[in-house]
Amino acid sequence: xxxxxxxxxxxxxxxxxxxxxxxxxxxxxxxxxxxxxxxxxxxxxxxxxxxxxxxxxxxxxxxxxxxxxxxxxxxxxxxxxxxxxxxxxxxxxxxxxxxxxxxxxxxxxxxxxxxxxx
Numbered sequence: 001x002x003x004x005x006x007x008x009x010x011x012x013x014x015x016x017x018x019x020x021x022x023x024x025x026x027x028x029x030x031x032x033x034x035x036x037x038x039x040x041x042x043x044x045x046x047x048x049x050x051x052x053x054x055x056x057x058x059x060x061x062x063x064x065x066x067x068x069x070x071x072x073x074x075x076x077x078x079x080x081x082x083x084x085x086x087x088x089x090x091x092x093x094x095x096x097x098x099x100x101x102x103x104x105x106x107x108x109x110x111x112x113x114x115x116x117x118x
Contacts, residue, residue, distance in 0.1 A: 002026035002107050004095045008080075009112030016116070017083045022095030022109055024076040033098040034071050034078035035105070038091035038114075048093070049080060062088070085116045 008020040024031065035050030049059045049069035057069055068081040078095060095109035 002028055004097060004107055004109035006093070006095050006109040006112040009093060009114045011115045011117065012085055014086050014116055014118050016085055017081070018085065018114060020080040020082065020093055020095075020112065020114075022078045024097055024107070028076065028097070028099065028107075030099055031073075031076060031097055032101055032103070034069075035096045035098075036069065036078070036080045037094045037096055038089075039094070039111075040088075040091040043091075045094070050096075051078065082114070085114075087116045087118045090114060090116050 003025050004022050006022045008018055012018050033050055033052050036048040037045050038048050039045040047060055048063055049067055051057045051069045051071050059067060066084045071078045091114060092111040093114050094111045096105040097107040099106045
């Protein structure tokens with residue numbers, strides 16, 4: 001089985017920072033892109049940031065300049081450093097892993113709650 005284990009969520013004051021981590025384990029023969037999605041109450045799940053196997057990144061406009069996605073291929077881990085958090089960032093954050101170029105997201109984490117107080 002393949003598991004994506006997320007950590008780092010929690011409660012933080014507006015303007016603060018959190019660092020999310022997602023470690024993939026199990027029989028994954030190759031990993032292409034890795035990313036983070038989030039879903040706020042009453043809203044659709046949306047892409048926050050993604051990083052390709054080569055290190056290219058994409059960010060949702062609302063988090064550009066505040067969030068940084070990175071990966072450690074040796075550890076099959078993707079990180080999301082979140083700075084200057086605001087209440088609009090409150091959501092459940094989900095790690096996602098793709099196994100082929102431009103393919104659909106194959107694996108998902110259980111989600112970790114991020115709550116930003118005002």
